[in-house]
Amino acid sequence: MRIDVVTIFPSYLQPLREALLGRAIDRGLLEVAVHDLRDWTHDVHQAVDDSPYGGGPGMVMRPQVWGEALDDVLATPDLPARLVVPTPAGRPFTQATAHAWAAEERLVFACGRYEGIDERVLLDARARGITVDEVSIGDYVLVGGEVAVLVMVEAVARLLPGVLGNPRSAAEDSFSDGLLEGPSYTRPEVWRELAVPDVLRGGNHAAIARWRRDRALERTRDRRPDLLDALGPDALDAADRAA
Numbered sequence: 001m002r003i004d005v006v007t008i009f010p011s012y013l014q015p016l017r018e019a020l021l022g023r024a025i026d027r028g029l030l031e032v033a034v035h036d037l038r039d040w041t042h043d044v045h046q047a048v049d050d051s052p053y054g055g056g057p058g059m060v061m062r063p064q065v066w067g068e069a070l071d072d073v074l075a076t077p078d079l080p081a082r083l084v085v086p087t088p089a090g091r092p093f094t095q096a097t098a099h100a101w102a103a104e105e106r107l108v109f110a111c112g113r114y115e116g117i118d119e120r121v122l123l124d125a126r127a128r129g130i131t132v133d134e135v136s137i138g139d140y141v142l143v144g145g146e147v148a149v150l151v152m153v154e155a156v157a158r159l160l161p162g163v164l165g166n167p168r169s170a171a172e173d174s175f176s177d178g179l180l181e182g183p184s185y186t187r188p189e190v191w192r193e194l195a196v197p198d199v200l201r202g203g204n205h206a207a208i209a210r211w212r213r214d215r216a217l218e219r220t221r222d223r224r225p226d227l228l229d230a231l232g233p234d235a236l237d238a239a240d241r242a243a
């Protein structure tokens, strides 16, 4: 997968080259290119924003600069691409989104700042046949799109074949079966007088699977009842309903 990020703060994306993702890049599983939006300005001040039509607080990012940047970035390399624009006004970015995007050849992320990007940039891209996704990583407001891109790139990249050491991790993590993951334990057996649940040390794999499912159901019921509602009535069997 090829990922391009356009931003006025390229250094914000440096964490993508650390740890697991850095190793995935080094192994050629992922290609990441970060572009400084100011490279497409032509004035001495390298202006990327201007006052909003209609008034209001803050500034809006100029369409000319974004248009030229996306023209170049989307054309090189010329791969089928999905343009992703993080925004608090976007559709929710979920694990399902991450799975869908993991199948893409290329993702191009446009990081807004200030009050966002002039709407015509998105309209123009769509008019030229580019798939444009306006997405939000949560119901809170950030200062710019860069942090959201870090979140989304990590969520997508970890699903790419070979990136995670154990592919079962992605298959069994939270949301994979519609539920939150239950609690995890490791050695020692007892720590500060707190013992690991006996079932996990017993070796009965069916009992362990049942216990883990029950803990996941309890946690989901307690913290995210909306996920249970989304599962629908047939998703839970009698044992689940008894949990």
Ligand SMILES: N#Cc1c(-c2ccc3cc[nH]c3c2)n[nH]c1N
Pocket: 086, 087, 088, 090, 111, 112, 113, 114, 115, 116, 135, 136, 137, 138, 139, 140, 141, 142, 143, 144, 145, 146, 148
């Ligand atoms: N995704 C996302 C966001 C944002 C966000 C994204 C882009 C910009 C550009 C200026 N301010 C921004 C906030 N805030 N909260 C979210 N869940």
